[in-house]
Amino acid sequence: MAVLVFDIGGTKTAYAKVNTYDDIEDFNMVETRTIYNNVEDFLVNIINKFLLKNSDIEGVAIGIPGTVDYIDNKIISCPNVSVLDGLNLSKLIGEKVGIPLIVSRDVNFSILAEHIKGSAKDVMNALGIFVGTGLGASILINGKIFLGSHGVAAELGHIYYPKGENKVCQCGNIDCVELYASGKSLKEKSILFRNKFNKKISEKDYFIYKDPEWQKEIYSFIEALSFSISTFVNLIDPEVVVIGGGVSKANGFPWEVIINKTKEKLRKPLPYRKVSFREAKMDYKESLIGGYSFFHQILKNQ
Amino acid sequence: MAVLVFDIGGTKTAYAKVNTYDDIEDFNMVETRTIYNNVEDFLVNIINKFLLKNSDIEGVAIGIPGTVDYIDNKIISCPNVSVLDGLNLSKLIGEKVGIPLIVSRDVNFSILAEHIKGSAKDVMNALGIFVGTGLGASILINGKIFLGSHGVAAELGHIYYPKGENKVCQCGNIDCVELYASGKSLKEKSILFRNKFNKKISEKDYFIYKDPEWQKEIYSFIEALSFSISTFVNLIDPEVVVIGGGVSKANGFPWEVIINKTKEKLRKPLPYRKVSFREAKMDYKESLIGGYSFFHQILKNQ
Numbered sequence: 136m137a138v139l140v141f142d143i144g145g146t147k148t149a150y151a152k153v154n155t156y157d158d159i160e161d162f163n164m165v166e167t168r169t170i171y172n173n174v175e176d177f178l179v180n181i182i183n184k185f186l187l188k189n190s191d192i193e194g195v196a197i198g199i200p201g202t203v204d205y206i207d208n209k210i211i212s213c214p215n216v217s218v219l220d221g222l223n224l225s226k227l228i229g230e231k232v233g234i235p236l237i238v239s240r241d242v243n244f245s246i247l248a249e250h251i252k253g254s255a256k257d258v259m260n261a262l263g264i265f266v267g268t269g270l271g272a273s274i275l276i277n278g279k280i281f282l283g284s285h286g287v288a289a290e291l292g293h294i295y296y297p298k299g300e301n302k303v304c305q306c307g308n309i310d311c312v313e314l315y316a317s318g319k320s321l322k323e324k325s326i327l328f329r330n331k332f333n334k335k336i337s338e339k340d341y342f343i344y345k346d347p348e349w350q351k352e353i354y355s356f357i358e359a360l361s362f363s364i365s366t367f368v369n370l371i372d373p374e375v376v377v378i379g380g381g382v383s384k385a386n387g388f389p390w391e392v393i394i395n396k397t398k399e400k401l402r403k404p405l406p407y408r409k410v411s412f413r414e415a416k417m418d419y420k421e422s423l424i425g426g427y428s429f430f431h432q433i434l435k436n437q
Numbered sequence: 438m439a440v441l442v443f444d445i446g447g448t449k450t451a452y453a454k455v456n457t458y459d460d461i462e463d464f465n466m467v468e469t470r471t472i473y474n475n476v477e478d479f480l481v482n483i484i485n486k487f488l489l490k491n492s493d494i495e496g497v498a499i500g501i502p503g504t505v506d507y508i509d510n511k512i513i514s515c516p517n518v519s520v521l522d523g524l525n526l527s528k529l530i531g532e533k534v535g536i537p538l539i540v541s542r543d544v545n546f547s548i549l550a551e552h553i554k555g556s557a558k559d560v561m562n563a564l565g566i567f568v569g570t571g572l573g574a575s576i577l578i579n580g581k582i583f584l585g586s587h588g589v590a591a592e593l594g595h596i597y598y599p600k601g602e603n604k605v606c607q608c609g610n611i612d613c614v615e616l617y618a619s620g621k622s623l624k625e626k627s628i629l630f631r632n633k634f635n636k637k638i639s640e641k642d643y644f645i646y647k648d649p650e651w652q653k654e655i656y657s658f659i660e661a662l663s664f665s666i667s668t669f670v671n672l673i674d675p676e677v678v679v680i681g682g683g684v685s686k687a688n689g690f691p692w693e694v695i696i697n698k699t700k701e702k703l704r705k706p707l708p709y710r711k712v713s714f715r716e717a718k719m720d721y722k723e724s725l726i727g728g729y730s731f732f733h734q735i736l737k738n739q
Contacts (some may be wrong), residue, residue: 195549202707211706243498260586276583283674284562287707290671295702297664307705362599369592372585400597403609404513405504405589 137184140426142180142241143167143199145215145268149419152185152192153427156251161185162420169418171218175227182232183314194234194434196426198241199223200269205286208238214305215268237433242271242289243280243424247432249377250275253416253424258374260325262367264291265415266379270313270363274371279432291363292317298358308347315359318382324352342387357393364393372406379415390414441487442728443480444543444721445469445501447517448572452488453723454494455729458553463487464722473520477529484534496536496736498728499526500543502571507588510540516607517570539735544573544591545582546727549734551679552577553726555718556667558674564669566593567682567717572615572665576673581734591663594619600660617661620684626654644689656693659695666695667702674708681717692716 137160141150148170151162182195201213201220208225229236241249246255246263255261255275263273272291274281281288292313299310314320318338325336328349336344342353368376382388394412401407417425439462443452450472453464472479484497503515503522507628509552510527537703549556557563557577574593576583577658583590594615601612617620620640630651638646646654670678684690696714703709719727 171468202704204707207579213702283706283708284676285674285711287704288672288674290674290704290708293704294668294671295664296599297660358599362597366596366668367672369596370590370669372587372592374586394606400610402514402589402592402595405506405587406585406592409587427631 137189137191137264138427138430139182139192139195140244140423140430141181141195141197142244142422142426143174143197143216143219144241147201147419149423150181151420151423152189153423154191156424156427159423160419161424162423164419167216171216174218175222178224178228179231182234185234186234194232194407194430195229195232195347196244196430197236197238198244198422198426199238199273200241200267202287202290203240205239206342208236210238212306237430239280239286239426239429240271240273240289241422242273244429245271245379245422246273246275246377247280247425247428248417248422249379249415249425250278251428252421254377254413255375260373261375261377262289262371262373263415264367264376264378266317266360266365266378266382267380268318270317270360271380272367275373280429288365291367294363294366296359296362298362312359312363316356316363318380320359321352321356324356328352329369339386341382342385342389347364353389356409357389357396361393361396361400364397368397368406368410369400369402373410376410377415378412379417383414439491439493440729440732441494441497442546442725442732443483443497443499444546444725444728445476445499445518445521446543447502449721451725452483452498453722453725454491455725458726461725463721464725466721469518473518476520477524480526481533481732484530484536488534488536494536496732497531497534497538498546498568498732499538499540500546500728501540502543502573503588504570504592505540507541507584510538512540514608514636537550537736539732541582541588541728541731542573542575542591543574543724545731547573547681547717547724548575548577548679549582549727550719550724551681551727551732552718553730554723556679557677558713563676563677563679564591564673564675565717566666566669566678566680568619568662568680569682570620570686572619572662573682574669577675582731591669593669593722596665596668598661598664600664613660613716618658618665622661622681623654623658623684626658629677641688644687644691651694655691659691659698661700663695663698666699670699670708670712671702671704675712678712678714679712679717681719685716 180252209223213219265271270292296312452461511525515521567573572594598614606613
């Protein structure tokens with residue numbers, strides 16, 4: 136049975152009907168800003184349109200960049216698409232359209248897609264680390280998403296970074312590591328750098344701009360990111376770490392330095408000796424397969 | 438069927454025949470230093486003595502304060518009982534005595550015992566954090582120990598502490614959090630303090646000695662410990678955190694400050710709102726029940 140899968144991101148929203156792991160139908164993508172003020176109507180309209188054309192849609196899976204109370208699918212924190220904050224989409228929309236609707240972190244869909252056909256295809260235990268606007272993460276154990284007791288496991292972006300500068304995070308806490316290891320941290324650094332040195336660095340040049348003062352900023356980004364990845368690996372002991380997200384796709388992303396810095400901090404001899412690091416492969420479209428898989432995981436557990 | 442359970446600690450070694458969760462027979466405890474140079478002989482002798490008297494012993498479970506490669510039960514790092522480093526007790530002893538022998542971290546036994554009859558009795562998902570000589574930790578998911586892909590999950594003592602002072606850990610890494618949040622860190626602090634101020638603080642007074650300079654040291658211990666606990670909780674999202682170990686039993690252990698400092702750093706609203714913190718209840722003897730439970734968990738999975 137097919138699942139209609141949405142991925143509502145900070146910038147883009149993708150959706151498609153997913154029939155099997157190899158059959159994605161009617162893929163579409165819109166700018167999230169165009170649906171920002173009417174996200175509920177947008178979802179109801181698209182779902183109804185699909186249901187009218189397809190009798191085989193069993194349910195809806197929605198990925199969002201935030202935390203979800205998985206008992207009732209209520210979105211409890213979604214800083215980068217704040218219009219979703221506090222919404223219970225299962226109630227608001229699921230009941231209107233008459234089929235089950237589940238909501239989860241987008242990165243849970245991403246790691247499942249990597250497991251099904253991407254970089255974690257050959258393993259059952261993996262961590263996903265996605266450096267985008269924020270720092271998202273997910274845990275795959277025995278081929279399934281590990282949700283934690285309240286659905287909020289893998290809050291990697293919001294672990295405390297003791298080397299921080301007393302910055303306030305959008306979540307309300309101080310010095311979450313996301314403030315130092317994410318796309319938004321790089322953007323903030325580039326603005327401060329421009330104001331101080333009158334040199335403009337575009338997003339695509341973050342990692343190739345050779346100015347020594349700027350390289351110090353990149354170094355501190357790498358320090359924070361390798362701290363977060365090594366901590367995650369030392370606590371979960373996965374087979375594979377998949378690293379993805381928009382920032383990881385930038386020119387000259389310093390893969391080697393990040394992995395070496397991370398390995399320095401891994402417990403020896405294990406997990407140090409056996410864990411491997413890989414680049415995420417799935418694009419916007421393929422990632423929707425993860426939503427299809429997640430929907431089936433949740434239904435089976437019910 | 439009964440299991441003969443050993444807990445080899447840095448200071449004491451306890452053992453008993455465990456028949457059921459409520460039936461512990463022939464409990465004994467020796468100073469670890471007395472068996473340090475003949476640990477293999479000691480174990481073989483005790484096991485044979487028990488086997489001679491009891492035909493119902495199904496296997497042996499040994500808890501150690503270190504990491505174990507769980508594929509072949511080889512001890513791969515045991516800084517606080519270094520004579521065990523590199524030993525494959527299953528081969529060395531299991532084959533001699535003719536019954537299955539498993540080795541695991543001692544803290545895995547501890548959290549299972551807490552789950553069976555202690556502070557985590559009512560929950561299936563818990564973290565154990567044991568502040569002793571080192572900083573040990575364990576993860577309970579669905580009532581079972583989560584081992585990770587290579588048996589070394591929950592290496593909380595060896596996550597990197599970015600606020601550290603470039604100290605070298607016995608594991609070889611720099612600034613493991615255990616160097617700042619453990620009994621040995623307090624001991625080191627007290628020696629430096631005595632050398633500097635000529636004031637001697639005994640172990641039992643660490644938390645009640647009111648000197649303001651010393652209180653700064655205690656504050657930095659609390660900072661490091663709350664960093665490690667909050668990180669663990671943000672990544673695993675447990676129902677309950679059980680805190681135990683020798684240091685937690687010292688006079689005036691600052692429970693309230695530690696829990697408040699930890700909560701400051703938890704992701705809001707979840708897991709912050711729902712996780713609870715409890716004091717470990719099990720003593721040396723009762724903890725052996727965890728080894729009995731672990732042995733059965735491992736056998737079932739095989």
